[in-house]
Amino acid sequence: MFIIWRARTLTQIIIAAATIVLFMAIFYWQNGAIATLVGQQPPSAIYKVDTNRRIVALTFDISWGDQMAPKVLHVLKNKGVTKATFFLSGPWTLQKSEIAKQIRDMGYEIGSHGYKHDNFTEHSNDWIRSQVTKAEQAIYDVTGVKTRLIRTPNGDFDKRVLRTLHDMGYTVIQWHTDSLDWKNPGVGAITQRVLTRAVPGDIILLHASDTCKQTDQALPAIIDGLRQKGFEFVTVSELLQEASPKSKLE
The missing domain is CATH 1.20.5 (Single alpha-helices involved in coiled-coils or other helix-helix interfaces)
Structure with a gap:
């Protein structure tokens, strides 16, 4: 017993x-x-990198229109800026394929801006995967680029979204300096905001959609001002290779 x-x-x-x-x-x-x-950090969004080099990444989101993007590309070419990163939405890429191809042909880096411009946190994991896959296929069909970087619509994410995107092989890219060009606050305000906030390893948020009406006018002074401060321009991928990312989850 x-x-x-x-x-x-x-x-x-x-x-x-x-x-x-x-x-x-x-x-x-x-x-x-x-x-x-097990010695791994949970996935996080990248805002900037820690580096002693005076380098920054100019990034442009595009989801609508065909007027601003060519103007932005014209400024970049005239100013001799050969390194920048464009985050393209799937529908825009399909509708404005010639501009998307021009971005590729000029040697700029291409990332994903999703498909439908909705907040990812308001949808299921399956919806997120479907939207990102559709955008990835659209961008690939037009440009031949298989995207691995993504900026979520409206910069919206949480831990669940980060995990889902990470499992799909994506790195979520945010920004340290927001130009606020999407508010159309005035050319001087956009320029001053970028030049006073940019730091080494910065990711700078700009837009090339038609809703942003002052970006092309502010961009020359932004480029000149950053160069006067000793900054060089790199792509986001080059920035990530520079140093260990400094990231945060909001």
């Missing part, structure tokens, strides 16, 4: 311990801690 009682007690202890381990695993998984326990 004593042996049977000990066996039952041992079985109960094992079951109880296994239950505790299971609940702990669920807790850690939900809080992104399992990756940390």
Whole structure:
């Protein structure tokens, strides 16, 4: 009887311990801690990188129109800026394929800006995967570029969205300096904001959609001002290779 009682007690202890381990695993998984326990950081959005070099990445989001993008490309060419990153939405790429090809042919880096311009946090993981896949295919069909960088519509994300995109092989790119050109606050205001906020390793947010009506006018002074401060222009991918990313989750 004593042996049977000990066996039952041992079985109960094992079951109880296994239950505790299971609940702990669920807790850690939900809080992104399992990756940390095995020596990996949970996925995060990249805002800038830590570097001593005076380099910055000019980035342009495009989701609508065909007037501003050619003007921006014209300024970049005239100013001799050969390195920049454009985040293109899927529908825009299909509708304005010639401009998308021009961006590629001029040697600029291309990333994804998703498909439908909705906040990812308001949709399921399946919806996110479907939208990103559609955008990836559209950009590839037009430009031959397989995107690995993404800027989510409206810069909207949370831990769940980051995990979903990471599992798809994407790196989420945010920004450290927002030009606020999307508010059309005036050419001087856009220029001054960028020049006073830019730091080494910065990712600078600009737009080349038609809703932003002052970007091309502000861009020459932004480029000249950054150069006067000793900055050089690189793509986002080159920036990420420079140093360990400094990232944060909002």
